[in-house]
Amino acid sequence: MPGFELFGDTERAQVNDVLESGVLMRYGFDGMRNGHWKAIELEKALAKRMNVKHAQLLSSGTSALTVALASAGVGAGDEVIMPTFTFVASFESILAIGAVPILVDVDDTLTLDIDAVKNAITEKTKVIMPVHMCGSMADLKALKSICDQHELLLVEDACQAIGGTFEGKPLGSYGDLGCFSFDYVKTITCGEGGAVITNNETYKLNADHYSDHGHDHIGKDRGAETHPFLGYNYRISELNAAVGVAQLARLDEFLAIQKKHYAVLRMALEDVEGVTFRRVPEGGEESYAFLNFFLPDETTTKKVHKSLGDAGVDGCFYWFDNNWHYYRKWEHLINLKSLGKLPQAVYDQLPDYSKADFSKSDHWVKRNISCLIKLGWTEVEVQLRADKMAEVISSLV
Numbered sequence: 001m002p003g004f005e006l007f008g009d010t011e012r013a014q015v016n017d018v019l020e021s022g023v024l025m026r027y028g029f030d031g032m033r034n035g036h037w038k039a040i041e042l043e044k045a046l047a048k049r050m051n052v053k054h055a056q057l058l059s060s061g062t063s064a065l066t067v068a069l070a071s072a073g074v075g076a077g078d079e080v081i082m083p084t085f086t087f088v089a090s091f092e093s094i095l096a097i098g099a100v101p102i103l104v105d106v107d108d109t110l111t112l113d114i115d116a117v118k119n120a121i122t123e124k125t126k127v128i129m130p131v132h133m134c135g136s137m138a139d140l141k142a143l144k145s146i147c148d149q150h151e152l153l154l155v156e157d158a159c160q161a162i163g164g165t166f167e168g169k170p171l172g173s174y175g176d177l178g179c180f181s182f183d184y185v186k187t188i189t190c191g192e193g194g195a196v197i198t199n200n201e202t203y204k205l206n207a208d209h210y211s212d213h214g215h216d217h218i219g220k221d222r223g224a225e226t227h228p229f230l231g232y233n234y235r236i237s238e239l240n241a242a243v244g245v246a247q248l249a250r251l252d253e254f255l256a257i258q259k260k261h262y263a264v265l266r267m268a269l270e271d272v273e274g275v276t277f278r279r280v281p282e283g284g285e286e287s288y289a290f291l292n293f294f295l296p297d298e299t300t301t302k303k304v305h306k307s308l309g310d311a312g313v314d315g316c317f318y319w320f321d322n323n324w325h326y327y328r329k330w331e332h333l334i335n336l337k338s339l340g341k342l343p344q345a346v347y348d349q350l351p352d353y354s355k356a357d358f359s360k361s362d363h364w365v366k367r368n369i370s371c372l373i374k375l376g377w378t379e380v381e382v383q384l385r386a387d388k389m390a391e392v393i394s395s396l397v
């Protein structure tokens, strides 16, 4: 997955353009910038690549999620349905705007379980936020139909699956809004950065204003601009955007490498007894950022995970015990340990997650191992890794 593995001359040249003009800000300073508008260039290129009308760059994937929700008018007391298996950014972005994160189970897709979503809907639900974890997607068709039926927004977190598709559409473009992260370990990186994509012009304008203190961006004098509504600062810098311009141009090259490496590892594990693979919903194609598989039980899975590490097969994750990606270790959320007070709606409406039953998620996640697909491996390295994985697993299952 990490695009930083293949940094090269194009990234350097893009950053140099910005350093030579000295304009590190994405807005204003027209005369000084030698025609370089890296953030705008990246927004145009991203919208084109994702086949949508609009893209808004932001300072991170977490800000992208926050701005996506805010730009669609989600706010205090609104409930947002999200999975138990994701990164903490999901509930952080929801809490940031005073909304309430409603956790629901995942299934063998390692993303939102459709029945669990249906059961979680109340009159306060405003958004369903699937997270396309580890390179593959939620069943977007089923989720879209639930959203249509209940008049909910579909906001896709595609931070870990950029380049994957569903029914031929790029992940992130299927819902009302889609979010990407370009942090340092993602498939393409800006160092720090993120983006919202949408076909909805109002959301785009809202995102554009909201992420820059409410600036309406009309005219050439920043100080004279008006502020139609309250905003915040979630801007990206030109330096970060410049790296992204170079990296986005290489996305398809990176995806092809991921797919090739994934195929070798998958083939080696296909015939290993006891190994099953994560379900990809019908109509979906993974980004191949990770290879995800299940083993027969928790004890075996833990043993295999440890033995893979001992055998030098790095980059394999056992999320069930992870502090950041699975609800079991989110005691700061469960106990609402915030620095200051949270909005009253959060205290009133947040379910008591210390008593929640997510055994359905546990059933899948405790038997899952996810292996990162790296870009920099040589063919020989991938084959050695594949052979070693098959050997380790066969010996323990």
Ligand SMILES: *Cc1c(COP(=O)(O)O)cnc(C)c1O
Pocket: 059, 060, 061, 062, 063, 086, 087, 089, 090, 131, 133, 157, 159, 160, 181, 182, 183, 193, 194
């Ligand atoms: C990385 C990530 C984010 C947040 O992105 P940052 O740019 O690190 O803020 C959000 N959701 C998922 C699923 C992620 O993997």
